[in-house]
Amino acid sequence: MNGDTDVLVVGGGVIGLCSAYYLAEQGLRVSIVEQGEIGSGCSGANAGLIVPSYSIPLAAPGALGQGLKWMLQPDSPFYIKPRFDPALCSWLWKFRRACKPQSMLQGIRVLRHLNYASSELCEHLIVGESLTCNYRRDGWLMTYTTERGFQKAVEEARLLQSYDVGLKILKPDEAREMVPTLRPEICGGIFSQDDTHLNPEKFVQALARRLNEKGVAIHPHTGALGFTSSGGSITTVRTTGGDFRARHVVLAAGAWSAGLVRHLGLTLPVQSAKGYSISIKKPEPCPQIPLYLSEVKVAVTPLEGVLRFAGKLELVGMNLDINLRRVDAIMSASKDYLHNIEYPDTMEIWRGLRPCTPDGLPIIDRLPGYDNLIIATGHCMLGVTLAPITGKLVSQLVCGQAPDMDLAPFRMARFK
Numbered sequence: 001m002n003g004d005t006d007v008l009v010v011g012g013g014v015i016g017l018c019s020a021y022y023l024a025e026q027g028l029r030v031s032i033v034e035q036g037e038i039g040s041g042c043s044g045a046n047a048g049l050i051v052p053s054y055s056i057p058l059a060a061p062g063a064l065g066q067g068l069k070w071m072l073q074p075d076s077p078f079y080i081k082p083r084f085d086p087a088l089c090s091w092l093w094k095f096r097r098a099c100k101p102q103s104m105l106q107g108i109r110v111l112r113h114l115n116y117a118s119s120e121l122c123e124h125l126i127v128g129e130s131l132t133c134n135y136r137r138d139g140w141l142m143t144y145t146t147e148r149g150f151q152k153a154v155e156e157a158r159l160l161q162s163y164d165v166g167l168k169i170l171k172p173d174e175a176r177e178m179v180p181t182l183r184p185e186i187c188g189g190i191f192s193q194d195d196t197h198l199n200p201e202k203f204v205q206a207l208a209r210r211l212n213e214k215g216v217a218i219h220p221h222t223g224a225l226g227f228t229s230s231g232g233s234i235t236t237v238r239t240t241g242g243d244f245r246a247r248h249v250v251l252a253a254g255a256w257s258a259g260l261v262r263h264l265g266l267t268l269p270v271q272s273a274k275g276y277s278i279s280i281k282k283p284e285p286c287p288q289i290p291l292y293l294s295e296v297k298v299a300v301t302p303l304e305g306v307l308r309f310a311g312k313l314e315l316v317g318m319n320l321d322i323n324l325r326r327v328d329a330i331m332s333a334s335k336d337y338l339h340n341i342e343y344p345d346t347m348e349i350w351r352g353l354r355p356c357t358p359d360g361l362p363i364i365d366r367l368p369g370y371d372n373l374i375i376a377t378g379h380c381m382l383g384v385t386l387a388p389i390t391g392k393l394v395s396q397l398v399c400g401q402a403p404d405m406d407l408a409p410f411r412m413a414r415f416k
Protein backbone atom coordinates (compact mmCIF):
# COMPACT_ATOMS: atom_id res chain seq x y z
CA MET A 1 0.00 0.00 0.00
CA ASN A 2 1.34 3.45 -1.01
CA GLY A 3 -0.17 5.26 1.92
CA ASP A 4 -3.28 7.35 2.12
CA THR A 5 -3.80 10.61 0.32
CA ASP A 6 -6.73 13.01 0.05
CA VAL A 7 -6.91 12.87 -3.74
CA LEU A 8 -5.37 10.50 -6.26
CA VAL A 9 -5.23 11.88 -9.79
CA VAL A 10 -4.91 9.26 -12.53
CA GLY A 11 -3.10 10.73 -15.54
CA GLY A 12 -0.16 13.12 -15.74
CA GLY A 13 -1.28 15.12 -18.76
CA VAL A 14 -2.21 18.79 -18.74
CA ILE A 15 -5.68 18.06 -17.31
CA GLY A 16 -4.37 15.86 -14.47
CA LEU A 17 -1.62 18.35 -13.61
CA CYS A 18 -3.93 21.37 -13.56
CA SER A 19 -6.43 19.40 -11.46
CA ALA A 20 -3.64 18.54 -9.02
CA TYR A 21 -2.59 22.19 -8.90
CA TYR A 22 -6.00 23.55 -7.89
CA LEU A 23 -6.58 20.63 -5.50
CA ALA A 24 -3.27 21.37 -3.77
CA GLU A 25 -4.26 25.06 -3.65
CA GLN A 26 -7.29 23.93 -1.61
CA GLY A 27 -4.87 22.52 0.95
CA LEU A 28 -5.44 18.86 0.02
CA ARG A 29 -2.77 16.16 -0.08
CA VAL A 30 -2.55 15.10 -3.71
CA SER A 31 -0.81 12.25 -5.55
CA ILE A 32 -0.62 11.66 -9.30
CA VAL A 33 -0.10 8.31 -10.99
CA GLU A 34 1.04 8.38 -14.61
CA GLN A 35 1.58 5.23 -16.65
CA GLY A 36 4.51 6.75 -18.59
CA GLU A 37 6.44 9.99 -18.23
CA ILE A 38 4.61 13.18 -17.27
CA GLY A 39 3.22 14.75 -20.45
CA SER A 40 3.89 11.65 -22.53
CA GLY A 41 0.30 11.52 -23.81
CA CYS A 42 -1.47 14.14 -25.87
CA SER A 43 -0.11 16.99 -23.75
CA GLY A 44 3.36 16.68 -25.30
CA ALA A 45 4.27 18.24 -28.63
CA ASN A 46 0.85 19.61 -29.53
CA ALA A 47 0.44 23.08 -31.07
CA GLY A 48 0.45 24.83 -27.67
CA LEU A 49 -2.27 27.31 -28.62
CA ILE A 50 -4.55 28.82 -26.01
CA VAL A 51 -7.40 29.79 -28.22
CA PRO A 52 -10.53 31.25 -26.66
CA SER A 53 -11.47 32.25 -30.23
CA TYR A 54 -11.88 28.56 -31.11
CA SER A 55 -15.37 28.51 -29.69
CA ILE A 56 -17.30 26.68 -32.41
CA PRO A 57 -17.49 23.02 -31.34
CA LEU A 58 -16.27 20.33 -33.72
CA ALA A 59 -19.88 19.15 -34.06
CA ALA A 60 -21.43 21.82 -36.27
CA PRO A 61 -23.93 21.73 -39.15
CA GLY A 62 -22.29 20.16 -42.20
CA ALA A 63 -19.39 18.66 -40.21
CA LEU A 64 -20.50 15.04 -40.64
CA GLY A 65 -21.14 15.38 -44.41
CA GLN A 66 -17.77 17.09 -44.90
CA GLY A 67 -16.11 14.42 -42.76
CA LEU A 68 -17.62 11.60 -44.81
CA LYS A 69 -16.44 13.26 -48.05
CA TRP A 70 -12.95 13.64 -46.62
CA MET A 71 -12.91 9.93 -45.72
CA LEU A 72 -12.55 9.17 -49.41
CA GLN A 73 -9.41 11.32 -49.69
CA PRO A 74 -6.39 9.68 -48.08
CA ASP A 75 -4.61 13.02 -47.43
CA SER A 76 -7.63 14.86 -46.00
CA PRO A 77 -7.63 16.55 -42.56
CA PHE A 78 -10.17 14.08 -41.17
CA TYR A 79 -10.30 10.30 -41.34
CA ILE A 80 -12.39 7.52 -39.81
CA LYS A 81 -10.99 4.03 -40.05
CA PRO A 82 -13.89 1.94 -41.42
CA ARG A 83 -14.60 -0.77 -38.83
CA PHE A 84 -17.44 -2.35 -36.94
CA ASP A 85 -17.20 -0.83 -33.49
CA PRO A 86 -20.47 -0.30 -31.56
CA ALA A 87 -18.84 2.42 -29.40
CA LEU A 88 -17.78 4.34 -32.53
CA CYS A 89 -21.25 3.95 -34.11
CA SER A 90 -22.90 5.23 -30.94
CA TRP A 91 -20.40 8.15 -30.79
CA LEU A 92 -21.10 9.09 -34.44
CA TRP A 93 -24.83 8.95 -33.79
CA LYS A 94 -24.43 11.38 -30.85
CA PHE A 95 -22.09 13.53 -32.95
CA ARG A 96 -24.78 13.78 -35.64
CA ARG A 97 -27.27 14.90 -33.01
CA ALA A 98 -24.86 17.57 -31.75
CA CYS A 99 -24.43 18.95 -35.30
CA LYS A 100 -27.93 20.48 -35.23
CA PRO A 101 -27.86 24.32 -35.45
CA GLN A 102 -29.48 24.80 -32.04
CA SER A 103 -27.00 22.44 -30.32
CA MET A 104 -24.10 24.21 -32.00
CA LEU A 105 -25.26 27.65 -30.85
CA GLN A 106 -25.67 26.32 -27.31
CA GLY A 107 -22.17 24.81 -27.64
CA ILE A 108 -20.68 28.15 -28.69
CA ARG A 109 -22.18 29.91 -25.69
CA VAL A 110 -20.79 27.33 -23.27
CA LEU A 111 -17.40 26.92 -24.95
CA ARG A 112 -16.83 30.66 -25.26
CA HIS A 113 -17.46 31.15 -21.54
CA LEU A 114 -15.25 28.18 -20.61
CA ASN A 115 -12.46 29.18 -23.03
CA TYR A 116 -12.18 32.78 -21.88
CA ALA A 117 -12.34 31.83 -18.18
CA SER A 118 -9.57 29.29 -18.76
CA SER A 119 -7.33 31.58 -20.74
CA GLU A 120 -7.51 34.16 -17.95
CA LEU A 121 -6.67 31.50 -15.34
CA CYS A 122 -3.84 30.22 -17.51
CA GLU A 123 -2.18 33.62 -17.53
CA HIS A 124 -2.54 33.85 -13.72
CA LEU A 125 -1.09 30.38 -13.32
CA ILE A 126 1.90 30.99 -15.59
CA VAL A 127 2.71 34.45 -14.27
CA GLY A 128 1.81 33.70 -10.63
CA GLU A 129 3.92 30.53 -10.50
CA SER A 130 6.67 31.91 -12.78
CA LEU A 131 6.36 28.91 -15.11
CA THR A 132 8.99 29.09 -17.82
CA CYS A 133 7.17 27.92 -20.93
CA ASN A 134 7.66 30.68 -23.52
CA TYR A 135 4.16 32.01 -23.01
CA ARG A 136 3.36 34.72 -25.58
CA ARG A 137 0.39 36.98 -26.27
CA ASP A 138 0.78 37.24 -30.04
CA GLY A 139 -2.75 36.34 -31.13
CA TRP A 140 -3.58 33.82 -33.86
CA LEU A 141 -4.03 34.47 -37.57
CA MET A 142 -6.35 32.17 -39.50
CA THR A 143 -5.60 32.24 -43.23
CA TYR A 144 -7.46 31.07 -46.36
CA THR A 145 -6.44 30.08 -49.86
CA THR A 146 -9.97 29.85 -51.28
CA GLU A 147 -12.59 32.57 -51.59
CA ARG A 148 -15.22 30.02 -50.49
CA GLY A 149 -13.25 29.12 -47.36
CA PHE A 150 -12.71 32.79 -46.49
CA GLN A 151 -16.37 33.75 -46.99
CA LYS A 152 -17.49 30.87 -44.73
CA ALA A 153 -14.94 32.00 -42.13
CA VAL A 154 -16.21 35.58 -42.30
CA GLU A 155 -19.74 34.30 -41.53
CA GLU A 156 -18.40 32.27 -38.60
CA ALA A 157 -16.33 35.22 -37.39
CA ARG A 158 -19.44 37.46 -37.40
CA LEU A 159 -21.31 34.79 -35.44
CA LEU A 160 -18.48 34.59 -32.90
CA GLN A 161 -18.25 38.39 -32.70
CA SER A 162 -21.91 38.35 -31.64
CA TYR A 163 -20.75 36.21 -28.68
CA ASP A 164 -18.10 38.81 -27.92
CA VAL A 165 -15.14 36.85 -29.28
CA GLY A 166 -12.39 39.33 -30.23
CA LEU A 167 -11.87 38.75 -33.97
CA LYS A 168 -10.74 41.06 -36.77
CA ILE A 169 -11.49 40.32 -40.43
CA LEU A 170 -8.45 41.15 -42.60
CA LYS A 171 -8.03 41.79 -46.32
CA PRO A 172 -5.29 39.75 -48.04
CA ASP A 173 -2.72 42.57 -47.93
CA GLU A 174 -3.50 43.23 -44.24
CA ALA A 175 -2.89 39.53 -43.48
CA ARG A 176 0.36 39.59 -45.48
CA GLU A 177 1.49 42.73 -43.74
CA MET A 178 1.12 40.85 -40.47
CA VAL A 179 2.91 37.75 -41.80
CA PRO A 180 5.03 38.51 -44.90
CA THR A 181 5.77 34.80 -45.47
CA LEU A 182 2.13 34.24 -46.52
CA ARG A 183 1.75 33.65 -50.25
CA PRO A 184 0.32 36.46 -52.42
CA GLU A 185 -2.61 34.16 -53.36
CA ILE A 186 -4.00 34.27 -49.79
CA CYS A 187 -7.69 35.35 -49.90
CA GLY A 188 -7.83 36.97 -46.45
CA GLY A 189 -7.38 36.37 -42.75
CA ILE A 190 -9.19 36.41 -39.44
CA PHE A 191 -7.05 37.63 -36.57
CA SER A 192 -7.85 36.68 -33.03
CA GLN A 193 -6.21 39.12 -30.65
CA ASP A 194 -7.13 37.24 -27.45
CA ASP A 195 -5.26 34.03 -28.29
CA THR A 196 -1.89 33.19 -26.77
CA HIS A 197 0.55 30.32 -27.08
CA LEU A 198 3.21 28.47 -25.15
CA ASN A 199 5.60 25.57 -25.44
CA PRO A 200 3.35 22.70 -24.26
CA GLU A 201 6.17 20.35 -23.24
CA LYS A 202 7.80 23.10 -21.16
CA PHE A 203 4.43 24.03 -19.64
CA VAL A 204 3.69 20.52 -18.33
CA GLN A 205 7.26 20.01 -17.11
CA ALA A 206 7.36 23.40 -15.34
CA LEU A 207 3.96 22.75 -13.76
CA ALA A 208 5.01 19.27 -12.61
CA ARG A 209 8.14 20.74 -10.99
CA ARG A 210 6.06 23.37 -9.19
CA LEU A 211 3.63 20.66 -8.01
CA ASN A 212 6.54 18.68 -6.63
CA GLU A 213 7.71 21.73 -4.71
CA LYS A 214 4.20 22.15 -3.32
CA GLY A 215 4.28 18.60 -1.97
CA VAL A 216 2.26 16.81 -4.65
CA ALA A 217 3.58 13.24 -4.96
CA ILE A 218 4.11 12.39 -8.63
CA HIS A 219 4.52 8.72 -9.55
CA PRO A 220 5.62 8.27 -13.17
CA HIS A 221 5.60 4.78 -14.72
CA THR A 222 2.72 3.83 -12.46
CA GLY A 223 -0.31 2.72 -14.41
CA ALA A 224 -3.76 2.41 -12.85
CA LEU A 225 -5.09 -1.10 -13.49
CA GLY A 226 -8.44 -1.15 -11.72
CA PHE A 227 -10.41 -0.15 -8.66
CA THR A 228 -11.95 -1.71 -5.59
CA SER A 229 -15.06 -0.18 -4.12
CA SER A 230 -17.37 -0.51 -1.19
CA GLY A 231 -20.77 1.07 -0.55
CA GLY A 232 -20.64 3.32 -3.63
CA SER A 233 -17.14 4.66 -2.93
CA ILE A 234 -13.82 3.79 -4.52
CA THR A 235 -11.61 2.51 -1.72
CA THR A 236 -8.45 1.52 -3.57
CA VAL A 237 -6.87 2.21 -6.93
CA ARG A 238 -4.78 -0.74 -8.01
CA THR A 239 -1.68 0.26 -9.98
CA THR A 240 1.49 -1.28 -11.36
CA GLY A 241 3.24 0.42 -8.43
CA GLY A 242 0.97 -1.06 -5.76
CA ASP A 243 -2.37 -0.05 -4.27
CA PHE A 244 -3.28 3.57 -3.51
CA ARG A 245 -5.96 4.58 -1.04
CA ALA A 246 -7.55 8.01 -1.43
CA ARG A 247 -10.63 9.84 -0.21
CA HIS A 248 -11.26 11.08 -3.76
CA VAL A 249 -10.11 9.85 -7.15
CA VAL A 250 -9.87 12.06 -10.26
CA LEU A 251 -9.71 10.27 -13.59
CA ALA A 252 -7.82 12.44 -16.07
CA ALA A 253 -6.44 9.73 -18.30
CA GLY A 254 -7.27 11.43 -21.61
CA ALA A 255 -8.04 9.04 -24.46
CA TRP A 256 -7.37 6.10 -22.11
CA SER A 257 -10.21 7.13 -19.77
CA ALA A 258 -12.90 5.14 -21.61
CA GLY A 259 -10.89 1.93 -21.19
CA LEU A 260 -10.32 2.60 -17.50
CA VAL A 261 -13.96 3.20 -16.61
CA ARG A 262 -14.90 -0.02 -18.38
CA HIS A 263 -13.40 -1.73 -15.27
CA LEU A 264 -16.28 -0.15 -13.39
CA GLY A 265 -18.89 -1.34 -15.88
CA LEU A 266 -19.33 2.21 -17.21
CA THR A 267 -19.31 3.47 -20.79
CA LEU A 268 -17.72 6.80 -21.61
CA PRO A 269 -18.63 8.42 -24.95
CA VAL A 270 -15.03 9.37 -25.70
CA GLN A 271 -13.24 8.43 -28.93
CA SER A 272 -9.54 8.98 -29.44
CA ALA A 273 -8.65 11.19 -32.39
CA LYS A 274 -5.06 10.96 -33.50
CA GLY A 275 -3.23 14.09 -34.62
CA TYR A 276 0.37 14.74 -35.65
CA SER A 277 2.89 17.49 -35.17
CA ILE A 278 6.04 18.10 -37.14
CA SER A 279 8.69 20.37 -35.64
CA ILE A 280 11.44 21.79 -37.82
CA LYS A 281 14.40 23.99 -37.00
CA LYS A 282 13.11 27.56 -37.32
CA PRO A 283 13.57 28.50 -40.97
CA GLU A 284 14.59 31.96 -42.14
CA PRO A 285 12.27 33.78 -42.84
CA CYS A 286 9.68 32.39 -40.44
CA PRO A 287 6.16 33.42 -39.39
CA GLN A 288 6.50 35.36 -36.14
CA ILE A 289 2.99 34.62 -34.88
CA PRO A 290 0.89 31.42 -34.81
CA LEU A 291 -1.16 30.70 -37.92
CA TYR A 292 -4.01 28.45 -38.92
CA LEU A 293 -3.97 27.14 -42.47
CA SER A 294 -7.70 26.87 -42.46
CA GLU A 295 -8.75 24.75 -45.44
CA VAL A 296 -6.19 22.06 -44.56
CA LYS A 297 -6.72 22.51 -40.80
CA VAL A 298 -3.06 22.84 -39.89
CA ALA A 299 -1.86 24.98 -36.98
CA VAL A 300 1.59 26.55 -37.27
CA THR A 301 3.26 27.64 -34.05
CA PRO A 302 6.59 29.42 -33.82
CA LEU A 303 8.35 28.21 -30.67
CA GLU A 304 11.85 29.07 -29.54
CA GLY A 305 14.18 27.71 -32.24
CA VAL A 306 11.41 25.60 -33.77
CA LEU A 307 8.47 25.98 -36.14
CA ARG A 308 5.74 23.42 -35.41
CA PHE A 309 3.02 22.26 -37.80
CA ALA A 310 0.11 20.33 -36.26
CA GLY A 311 -2.96 18.77 -37.77
CA LYS A 312 -5.14 15.77 -38.79
CA LEU A 313 -7.94 14.19 -36.87
CA GLU A 314 -8.13 10.44 -37.32
CA LEU A 315 -10.73 8.33 -35.53
CA VAL A 316 -8.64 5.18 -35.56
CA GLY A 317 -9.08 3.88 -32.02
CA MET A 318 -6.16 3.66 -29.56
CA ASN A 319 -3.67 3.41 -32.39
CA LEU A 320 -0.45 5.37 -32.12
CA ASP A 321 1.10 4.33 -35.45
CA ILE A 322 2.56 7.14 -37.50
CA ASN A 323 1.14 7.34 -41.03
CA LEU A 324 3.94 9.04 -42.96
CA ARG A 325 1.67 9.79 -45.88
CA ARG A 326 -0.48 11.94 -43.61
CA VAL A 327 2.57 13.57 -42.04
CA ASP A 328 3.89 14.48 -45.51
CA ALA A 329 0.45 15.81 -46.44
CA ILE A 330 0.65 18.31 -43.56
CA MET A 331 3.98 19.65 -44.79
CA SER A 332 3.08 19.78 -48.47
CA ALA A 333 -0.29 21.48 -47.81
CA SER A 334 1.50 24.19 -45.85
CA LYS A 335 3.35 25.23 -49.02
CA ASP A 336 0.05 26.50 -50.47
CA TYR A 337 -0.01 29.12 -47.71
CA LEU A 338 3.63 29.93 -47.01
CA HIS A 339 6.37 30.84 -49.45
CA ASN A 340 10.10 31.49 -49.29
CA ILE A 341 10.38 28.87 -46.55
CA GLU A 342 13.05 26.23 -46.75
CA TYR A 343 11.97 22.99 -45.13
CA PRO A 344 14.96 21.10 -43.71
CA ASP A 345 15.27 17.32 -44.07
CA THR A 346 15.33 16.77 -40.33
CA MET A 347 12.10 17.07 -38.52
CA GLU A 348 10.67 15.74 -35.32
CA ILE A 349 7.44 13.84 -35.77
CA TRP A 350 5.03 13.38 -32.88
CA ARG A 351 1.51 12.06 -32.53
CA GLY A 352 -1.07 12.25 -29.80
CA LEU A 353 -4.53 10.89 -29.11
CA ARG A 354 -7.07 13.61 -28.39
CA PRO A 355 -9.92 12.50 -26.12
CA CYS A 356 -13.08 13.56 -28.02
CA THR A 357 -16.70 13.70 -26.92
CA PRO A 358 -19.46 13.78 -29.54
CA ASP A 359 -20.51 17.37 -28.75
CA GLY A 360 -16.99 18.79 -28.43
CA LEU A 361 -17.44 19.78 -24.76
CA PRO A 362 -15.46 18.12 -21.98
CA ILE A 363 -16.84 15.81 -19.31
CA ILE A 364 -16.31 17.20 -15.80
CA ASP A 365 -18.51 15.23 -13.45
CA ARG A 366 -18.86 12.60 -10.76
CA LEU A 367 -19.08 9.15 -12.29
CA PRO A 368 -22.52 7.58 -11.77
CA GLY A 369 -22.66 5.11 -8.90
CA TYR A 370 -19.54 6.44 -7.08
CA ASP A 371 -19.58 9.38 -4.69
CA ASN A 372 -15.81 9.95 -4.70
CA LEU A 373 -14.85 9.40 -8.33
CA ILE A 374 -14.59 12.41 -10.62
CA ILE A 375 -13.86 12.37 -14.32
CA ALA A 376 -12.20 15.18 -16.28
CA THR A 377 -11.64 14.39 -19.93
CA GLY A 378 -12.95 14.82 -23.48
CA HIS A 379 -11.21 18.13 -24.23
CA CYS A 380 -10.52 17.11 -27.81
CA MET A 381 -8.66 19.91 -29.63
CA LEU A 382 -8.74 22.29 -26.65
CA GLY A 383 -7.10 20.47 -23.75
CA VAL A 384 -4.28 22.97 -23.27
CA THR A 385 -6.71 25.88 -23.57
CA LEU A 386 -9.20 24.37 -21.12
CA ALA A 387 -6.89 22.74 -18.57
CA PRO A 388 -6.79 25.53 -15.95
CA ILE A 389 -10.57 26.00 -15.72
CA THR A 390 -11.06 22.23 -15.74
CA GLY A 391 -8.62 21.89 -12.84
CA LYS A 392 -10.38 24.60 -10.90
CA LEU A 393 -13.83 23.06 -11.47
CA VAL A 394 -12.51 19.62 -10.47
CA SER A 395 -11.13 21.05 -7.22
CA GLN A 396 -14.50 22.68 -6.48
CA LEU A 397 -16.32 19.40 -7.15
CA VAL A 398 -13.98 17.50 -4.83
CA CYS A 399 -14.35 20.09 -2.08
CA GLY A 400 -18.14 20.29 -2.44
CA GLN A 401 -17.96 24.03 -3.24
CA ALA A 402 -20.26 25.94 -5.59
CA PRO A 403 -18.53 25.72 -8.98
CA ASP A 404 -17.42 28.87 -10.85
CA MET A 405 -19.88 27.97 -13.60
CA ASP A 406 -22.88 25.75 -14.24
CA LEU A 407 -21.61 22.19 -14.71
CA ALA A 408 -24.76 20.90 -16.47
CA PRO A 409 -23.21 21.14 -19.99
CA PHE A 410 -20.30 18.95 -18.82
CA ARG A 411 -22.30 16.20 -17.12
CA MET A 412 -22.27 12.60 -18.36
CA ALA A 413 -26.09 12.58 -18.32
CA ARG A 414 -26.25 14.89 -21.38
CA PHE A 415 -25.39 11.92 -23.61
CA LYS A 416 -28.40 9.82 -22.61
Ligand SMILES: Cc1cc2nc3c(=O)[nH]c(=O)nc-3n(C[C@H](O)[C@H](O)[C@H](O)COP(=O)(O)OP(=O)(O)OC[C@H]3O[C@@H](n4cnc5c(N)ncnc54)[C@H](O)[C@@H]3O)c2cc1C
Pocket (backbone or CB within 6 Å): 010, 011, 012, 013, 014, 015, 016, 033, 034, 035, 036, 037, 038, 039, 040, 041, 042, 043, 044, 045, 046, 047, 048, 049, 050, 051, 222, 223, 224, 225, 252, 253, 254, 255, 256, 257, 260, 274, 275, 276, 277, 299, 310, 311, 351, 352, 353, 354, 355, 376, 377, 378, 379, 380, 381, 382, 383, 384, 385, 386
Ligand atom coordinates in the same frame (compact mmCIF):
# COMPACT_ATOMS: atom_id res chain seq x y z
C1 LIG B 1 -1.73 17.48 -33.09
C2 LIG B 1 -2.41 18.07 -31.87
C3 LIG B 1 -2.38 19.44 -31.66
C4 LIG B 1 -3.06 20.00 -30.58
N1 LIG B 1 -2.96 21.33 -30.36
C5 LIG B 1 -3.63 21.89 -29.33
C6 LIG B 1 -3.57 23.29 -29.09
O1 LIG B 1 -2.90 24.01 -29.80
N2 LIG B 1 -4.30 23.82 -28.07
C7 LIG B 1 -5.07 23.04 -27.26
O2 LIG B 1 -5.74 23.58 -26.38
N3 LIG B 1 -5.10 21.70 -27.42
C8 LIG B 1 -4.42 21.11 -28.43
N4 LIG B 1 -4.48 19.75 -28.64
C9 LIG B 1 -5.33 18.95 -27.75
C10 LIG B 1 -4.62 18.67 -26.45
O3 LIG B 1 -3.33 18.19 -26.73
C11 LIG B 1 -5.41 17.62 -25.65
O4 LIG B 1 -6.76 18.00 -25.56
C12 LIG B 1 -4.85 17.51 -24.23
O5 LIG B 1 -3.47 17.25 -24.26
C13 LIG B 1 -5.55 16.39 -23.47
O6 LIG B 1 -4.97 16.35 -22.20
P1 LIG B 1 -5.25 15.16 -21.18
O7 LIG B 1 -4.50 15.45 -19.95
O8 LIG B 1 -6.73 14.94 -21.11
O9 LIG B 1 -4.71 13.89 -21.95
P2 LIG B 1 -3.20 13.34 -22.04
O10 LIG B 1 -2.23 14.42 -22.22
O11 LIG B 1 -3.21 12.25 -23.05
O12 LIG B 1 -2.96 12.79 -20.59
C14 LIG B 1 -3.52 11.62 -20.11
C15 LIG B 1 -2.41 10.89 -19.39
O13 LIG B 1 -2.96 9.78 -18.70
C16 LIG B 1 -2.00 8.75 -18.74
N5 LIG B 1 -2.69 7.49 -18.49
C17 LIG B 1 -3.51 6.83 -19.33
N6 LIG B 1 -3.95 5.71 -18.75
C18 LIG B 1 -3.40 5.65 -17.52
C19 LIG B 1 -3.45 4.72 -16.47
N7 LIG B 1 -4.18 3.61 -16.55
N8 LIG B 1 -2.75 4.99 -15.34
C20 LIG B 1 -2.00 6.12 -15.24
N9 LIG B 1 -1.90 7.02 -16.23
C21 LIG B 1 -2.59 6.79 -17.35
C22 LIG B 1 -1.41 8.85 -20.14
O14 LIG B 1 -0.16 8.23 -20.22
C23 LIG B 1 -1.35 10.35 -20.34
O15 LIG B 1 -0.09 10.91 -20.01
C24 LIG B 1 -3.79 19.16 -29.70
C25 LIG B 1 -3.78 17.77 -29.90
C26 LIG B 1 -3.10 17.22 -30.97
C27 LIG B 1 -3.09 15.73 -31.16
